[in-house]
Amino acid sequence: MTPTGRPSPAPGLEALVLPRIDHVDLVTVRLPFLAPFGTSVHVWTVKDAMLMRLESQGVTAWSECVSDPDPFYAYETNTTARHIISDFLLPLVEPGITLGELEGRFRRVRGHGMAKATVENALLILVANQRGIPLHELLGRPAKKIQSGLSIGLKDTHDELLRAVERAVAKGYHRVKMKVKKGQDLDWVRAVRDRFPELPLMVDANGDYSLSDTDRLRRLDEFNLMMVEQPLSYSDIIEHATLQREMNTAICLDESIHGLADAAAAISIGACRIINVKQGRVGGLLESMRIAHHAAGCGVGVWSGGMDETGIGRAVNIHLQTAEGFTLPGDTSETANYFDEDIVDQPVVLDAGGFIDIPKGPGIGARVMPERILKRTIAAERLR
Ligand code: OSB
Ligand code: MG
Secondary structure (H helix, E strand, O other): OOOOOOOOOOHHHHOOEOOOOOEEEEEEEEEEEEEEEEOOOOEEEEEEEEEEEEEEOOEEEEEEEOOEOOOOOOOOEHHHHHHHHHHHHHHHOOOOOEHHHHHHHHOOOOOOHHHHHHHHHHHHHHHHHHHOOEHHHHOOOOOOOEOOOEEEOOOOOHHHHHHHHHHHHHHOOOOEEEEOEOOEOHHHHHHHHHHOOOOOEEEEOOOOOOHHHHHHHHHHHHHOOOOEEOOOOOOOOHHHHHHHHHOOOOEEEOOOOOOHHHHHHHHHOOOOOEEEEOOOOOOOHHHHHHHHHHHHHOOOEEEEOOOOOOHHHHHHHHHHOOOOOEOOOOOOOOHHHOOOOOOEOOOOOOOOOOOEOOOOOOEOOOOEOHHHHHHHEEEEEEOO
């Protein structure tokens, strides 16, 4: 049972018995972005991704911690995640206990979902690799084509923004998200909407507004947006409910939701009609499936967010979207939008219909290329 009293969407996963782990490594790689990614909170120019490598009787698995080096999107950073993983989470990982028991132990550590997800996802991927089955199959879900969506950062000019949207439309993305911030919003959305009247379009404010901006936010209603993502503070739920009563456009929560309990609370008070589930932010794949399952039961749409991940995290997000409840296109975009060369063998690409195929093969499907990791490594340590 979940905290909301609903049956678990993945009882088999909770019963999964952990294998013995011989080695645990943390490897941080730096991948330059092809273009800076601007948001209301920060402009990122590189991706410093902390990866976890597990080894168990000759079988290896890689996972990716979705934190950044900085605390500008979330309080977790690569350094806090390293600390929590090494000092508090890894000592709890023992062979013979179940994944459900491990989650119970992890619950004593408050927050730090990204650190928890790194460990849990690595274990799931390891078991999938050991069994020679794709991750989605371990999650109990059939393969399907995954919807695509692009998140376009803040640009310096309308022209630049329109060119980026045009490229996304030409590629066949199923929806486009544009970042907004106070003072860089209505005119910019209008420019895109005038040019692309039919485009499934949404905006993401990363918490830049407050309730005193309600009049301005209400003016977004005229643009027929799919949703406005996290308009108010990163930690708020209550004021989003107030705002949602004032707006026709659906509110989507991102930063405020750290697990099923938050999602259930937000839904119950009408703080959002849609949830962006980032598996890292909520503590891993199992909690993501619980949130999506609960939301689906309440008629709340769910999609998979992204954290500009390398091919490892990108593949995990793709597998997750086979789960029940992931009905809306997420921030799942082509590798080429971010990096010229990834650390896995198969870049994410859209097919002619704008869909993404789940990478074929055991575990995440995509194969991690050790020589590419070596080339990009900025820090590495063996924890076990
Ligand atoms: O708010 O969804 C967000 C990237 C970094 C931090 C926060 C966010 C984002 C994105 C990009 O919007 C998602 C992606 O393309 O991976
Ligand atoms: Mg967001």
